Amino acid sequence: MSLDTARPAPSDQGTLADQVTAALRQAIHDGQYPVHSNLPTEAVLTQRHGVSRTVVREAISRLRVDGLVGTRQGSGTVVLGANPNVPFRIDLDMRGSADHAIYVLELRRSVEAEMAALAAQRRSRAEAATIWRALEAIAQATRQGRDGVKEDIAFHMAIAQASGNPLFPSMLRFLGHLLTDTMHLTRGHEAQYPRKAQKVIAEHTALAQSIQDGDAVAARRAASTHMRNTDTRIRAAMQEHASAAAGDAPRSPARPTPRRRKQETHP
Template identity: 35%
Template sequence: MRDRDSAVFNTIQQTPNLRSGLADRLIAQIESGDLKPGQRLPTEQAIMEATGVSRTIVREALATLRAKGLITTRQGLGAFVSNDPNPRSFSIIPTDLESIDEVLRVLELRIGIEYEAAGLAALRRTPDDIARMQKRLDALDRAIQQGGYGAEEDYAFHRSILVATQNSYYGRLFDTFGTSMVPRQWMRLDRMTDAERQRHTTRMRKEHYAIFTAIRDGNEAAARKALRNHLSRSAARFESLRDEGLSR
């Protein structure tokens, strides 16, 4: 490995969230041009020595970069920066959400997207859109009552809001994320008492129905306010979990 490559790589620092920290640093070096297209990455052993992380963490970080199309591997030669490392489309994959801090960043993104979408949906919704949203809420209620997380149903409800904008790009954007946009597993519902779970689901249902009612009634300002309140309160709940030391 050339001295310059070593110097660039050795700027990687350990972080509390080791895999994402290593992946993020490599991504930053690729995007900045410090690691250039076609350049060979250091060996796994060199990465371990430079960062102090385990071989498992190194391999998971490299797998994240491969999934994003930023690196390629060649049998017997190692890993190389892709010749065209700039991603052709934006995506969020499950390994992007391995900490509560990352979930909070996704929620910030969602607020930006869905806040505007809720207002547009209130202005443009059709009777079919209203019926679709009601159906999605009913499905979410059933999933929760049956003891599930309702991630799929929650995703479907929020997507129905985007569909109601009559702008297909909103729905297509959401589709690139899938249920990663609704990381219910982080809420630790299985650790709640029955009373805590009931309070949580009642609050979530109230927030969802506030959004739905505002869109149904064509109230643009109220729809935006209800959507922002819902996602902001979700963010506050995740921050509380982080502060309680439940992040991985």
């Protein structure tokens, strides 16, 4: 069965619109719908994929944004030629998925170590000061009982700006809600364990200090350590959520039942 005619997979593959978009995109790439040919009508796609017209329209809208299809008067939706300016996109549905949180972290780990090293080599005094202010903002948010996610993202963005490479801050902005989702997960977990929260502060401080010192080796090491420890915290948080959902909250050990002493009888 071709991808286009298959019904959407279970929800772990994303929303219905995600699934229909992926199926149509693959069908176009495979040549099932050649360049200059028409896509089936909304009614046909609705029946074929077992979804509503609203979902089909959303999928076609996404393909149009990607430059894969266009609308011509009297011709419906037409498949276009190769578009050299197709935007980069990440088709992930982050909701409730431990794997996707880990995927985002693995991407960050490969990028942020080099980003921190370049920041140590290229940062200006003003940029170093911005990094420290962002770090203090995280601490202040924590003291005020807030999760500090916005401040945490601002801290990493300040490092990206200090790297001198405009692609680093651009990529962090692109990751957007994916970063927010993973940080909500980890910082919510840290809030329950003060020692873990203090360790995160120490990791951030080491990273900021190495950048201020201009030590690229130490900055790369500090960023890698932070990402590796974040990986551990994400996995721990997901495990706790899974246990709580399954009703496996830790129970207090049962106290042994004291033995009743046999009453002595005297003649």
